[in-house]
Amino acid sequence: MKKLIIAEKPSLGKNIATALYVNNRKDGYIEGDNYIITWSFGHLLELKRIKDYLNIEKILWKNIALPFIPNKFEFILKSDEGVKKQFTIIENLIKREDVSEIINCGDADREGQLVVDLIIQTVGINKTVKRLWLPEQTEETIRNQLNQLEDNEKYINLYNEGIARTYLDWLLGINLTMYLTVKSGKLLRAGRVLVPIVKFIYDKDLAIKNFDAEIYYQIESKIIKDDIELLLTVKDKKFKENEIDQAKNLANLLNKNKTIVKSIEIKEKKKLPSKLFSLSTLQSFLSKNKKMNFADSLEIIQSLYQRGYITYPRTNSEYLSENEKEKVKALLEIYKSYELEFKDSKKIFDDTKIESHSAIIITSKVPKLNEFEENEKIVYEAIFYRFISNFLKEDTIIAETVINIGAGDETFELKGETLIQTGYLKYEPIKIEKILPNFSVNEELDVNFKPKKKKTQAPKKATEEDLANYLKNPFRSEKMTEDEEYKAIFEGVEIGTEATRTNIIENAKENKYISQKRNTYSIEPLGEKLIEILDLLKINLYKERTVEFSKLLKKIYKNEASIENIMEIAKKELVEIISSKTIAINRIQDARESVGKCPICGSDVIISKKGDTFYCSNNINNCKFVLFEKMKIYGTEVKITKTKAKSLLKNKNTVFKLRDNVKNSEYEAYILIDGIRNKYVQFKISGFPEKK
Numbered sequence: 146m147k148k149l150i151i152a153e154k155p156s157l158g159k160n161i162a163t164a165l166y167v168n169n170r171k172d173g174y175i176e177g178d179n180y181i182i183t184w185s186f187g188h189l190l191e192l193k194r195i196k197d198y199l200n201i202e203k204i205l206w207k208n209i210a211l212p213f214i215p216n217k218f219e220f221i222l223k224s225d226e227g228v229k230k231q232f233t234i235i236e237n238l239i240k241r242e243d244v245s246e247i248i249n250c251g252d253a254d255r256e257g258q259l260v261v262d263l264i265i266q267t268v269g270i271n272k273t274v275k276r277l278w279l280p281e282q283t284e285e286t287i288r289n290q291l292n293q294l295e296d297n298e299k300y301i302n303l304y305n306e307g308i309a310r311t312y313l314d315w316l317l318g319i320n321l322t323m324y325l326t327v328k329s330g331k332l333l334r335a336g337r338v339l340v341p342i343v344k345f346i347y348d349k350d351l352a353i354k355n356f357d358a359e360i361y362y363q364i365e366s367k368i369i370k371d372d373i374e375l376l377l378t379v380k381d382k383k384f385k386e387n388e389i390d391q392a393k394n395l396a397n398l399l400n401k402n403k404t405i406v407k408s409i410e411i412k413e414k415k416k417l418p419s420k421l422f423s424l425s426t427l428q429s430f431l432s433k434n435k436k437m438n439f440a441d442s443l444e445i446i447q448s449l450y451q452r453g454y455i456t457y458p459r460t461n462s463e464y465l466s467e468n469e470k471e472k473v474k475a476l477l478e479i480y481k482s483y484e485l486e487f488k489d490s491k492k493i494f495d496d497t498k499i500e501s502h503s504a505i506i507i508t509s510k511v512p513k514l515n516e517f518e519e520n521e522k523i524v525y526e527a528i529f530y531r532f533i534s535n536f537l538k539e540d541t542i543i544a545e546t547v548i549n550i551g552a553g554d555e556t557f558e559l560k561g562e563t564l565i566q567t568g569y570l571k572y573e574p575i576k577i578e579k580i581l582p583n584f585s586v587n588e589e590l591d592v593n594f595k596p597k598k599k600k601t602q603a604p605k606k607a608t609e610e611d612l613a614n615y616l617k618n619p620f621r622s623e624k625m626t627e628d629e630e631y632k633a634i635f636e637g638v639e640i641g642t643e644a645t646r647t648n649i650i651e652n653a654k655e656n657k658y659i660s661q662k663r664n665t666y667s668i669e670p671l672g673e674k675l676i677e678i679l680d681l682l683k684i685n686l687y688k689e690r691t692v693e694f695s696k697l698l699k700k701i702y703k704n705e706a707s708i709e710n711i712m713e714i715a716k717k718e719l720v721e722i723i724s725s726k727t728i729a730i731n732r733i734q735d736a737r738e739s740v741g742k743c744p745i746c747g748s749d750v751i752i753s754k755k756g757d758t759f760y761c762s763n764n765i766n767n768c769k770f771v772l773f774e775k776m777k778i779y780g781t782e783v784k785i786t787k788t789k790a791k792s793l794l795k796n797k798n799t800v801f802k803l804r805d806n807v808k809n810s811e812y813e814a815y816i817l818i819d820g821i822r823n824k825y826v827q828f829k830i831s832g833f834p835e836k837k
Contacts, residue, residue: 158184173234330732421504460502534569541568637699741794
């Protein structure tokens with residue numbers, strides 16, 4: 146008898162086959178004496194569309210009663226021949242009489258569990274199902290984990306959370322998208338995670354737009370010593386423009402007093418390396434320090450994982466688990482030339498700060514020289530150096546100097562740092578703060594305090610790091626402790642997940658809601674419209690509501706709530722939203738030029754970007770009216786210019802030169818539009834111009 150391993154992707158399937166020395170390749174699977182390895186292409190199944198539930202091939206969105214809530218959610222195969230073929234292969238393998246056991250090897254996360262479970266459920270066979278959980282894809286780990294299989298049923302809560310999230314996002318996404326689109330006359334995609342992303346960037350840009358710079362004065366004095374220029378600033382006192390006299394008085398008062406060095410304190414301190422990477426902190430690091438955007442970095446990170454060089458990346462933790470200590474010791478032995486030592490520290494190993502997956506680290510698979518392309522090397526080195534930085538024998542020692550300077554009732558503090566021992570800064574260099582000159586206690590300094598005119602600075606554009614931090618915890622404050630932050634993570638205080646955020650940000654860009662320039666985001670006109678319409682219709686799917694749903698999903702994962710609970714709440718939410726249908730909103734006009742009104746539905750007929758097509762702006766609701774630059778009228782190919790299109794849409798007699806093939810001659814005729822038949826615009830001759 147054989148065991149059938151179903152991997153989430155072909156690359157994983159091939160890695161498993163290599164690790165198990167299974168090499169008899171067949172169509173869609175690889176077979177050996179004890180194992181058969183096959184694979185999905187990610188999700189082969191998807192939830193039915195509305196037309197599938199209604200059993201109608203085509204229906205206008207405006208004719209669908211909202212909210213649309215299926216009595217029972219159903220999955221169907223994606224409409225793709227390759228998908229259908231692979232599903233049939235998997236189905237036949239599952240049903241083979243010599244297959245005694247099925248092994249779910251979806252990716253080690255909620256989506257991976259869902260991908261394979263749905264296939265097994267759809268096939269509907271009663272065989273033992275085990276779970277192969279791979280924290281990394283090295284050959285050694287694959288073989289080891291195959292000896293530690295667990296019942297697939299152990300992961301039922303992970304599946305339940307995944308299926309609940311799928312149902313929830315379908316309900317909210319489909320209903321809101323249809324509702325907003327019909328109300329606005331413009332395709333407006335909306336979803337549980339998409340909307341808060343657009344709202345965050347909208348608010349950032351709105352704050353910049355509404356910002357009015359204010360003039361103020363601060364009291365400052367330069368001091369120069371040992372050719373080093375320093376600035377003394379009265380930081381806690383700011384004067385408005387009409388308070389300039391008060392500012393001058395304070396400056397004069399400070400200048401009358403002696404300015405002396407009151408104290409000098411120098412102390413050495415150990416500087417600790419940054420924590421290991423979660424996915425969002427790794428992407429933020431690469432964005433900020435290596436100018437690599439989230440979409441590019443995610444693709445490379447995923448590739449490094451699939452090729453076995455790093456551990457499972459879609460994690461929200463920056464810690465390793467207690468049971469990984471031996472694995473880490475083995476890694477340190479591989480890289481002992483870096484002078485590393487094992488550190489059994491709670492700053493590295495802490496089970497209380499791990500939900501499903503540990504921090505991202507390197508694996509025992511050592512890359513060969515020149516194996517990586519440049520960007521792959523950048524990403525791998527970031528993970529590698531962060532790992533060894535946490536296990537270096539040599540500490541990083543900084544000498545911190547704090548100098549207090551007094552002038553009258555004011556005290557000024559100057560800080561400087563000197564590097565005593567490099568330690569991890571050899572691999573993750575940072576800028577050491579300014580070097581201070583040599584002062585002595587009671588030393589008198591020459592000063593000349595003056596009011597310095599300044600103005601408040603406008604808020605800055607949202608960066609990738611800003612957005613990542615916001616999505617990780619939209620309610621985070623500077624006062625929160627790390628324990629409080631992890632408590633929030635485990636409660637579901639987040640928008641989206643580490644696994645999904647980058648793709649949804651990309652969706653927001655594709656839908657023209659936001660744009661990106663280098664590592665900063667801007668709101669686009671359509672994004673502004675989306676938020677304005679949501680506000681007008683009193684639809685609150687912003688951070689507060691989205692986090693409430695996220696917390697409910699987390700309760701399902703913890704078996705503290707059911708799928709039915711969250712579905713009832715979502716249905717109630719949709720009913721309340723749709724009740725705002727009495728609120729009128731202005732329909733969004735396409736920015737492209739209109740050439741007239743559609744003779745079918747009355748909407749604007751607009752010019753395509755290329756200028757070679759005139760189509761109905763209500764095409765989202767399946768209005769098929771379109772005029773092409775080149776069309777056939779009575780067997781003659783004619784050119785429809787913008788002028789002729791405008792004339793036709795005004796129902797005016799429009800002259801075209803046609804050809805009589807029988808007489809082999811040309812003639813002119815007045816043409817009018819005569820509706821649509823068989824999806825095509827029909828024309829009719831209304832007369833003939835008089836010959837001159």
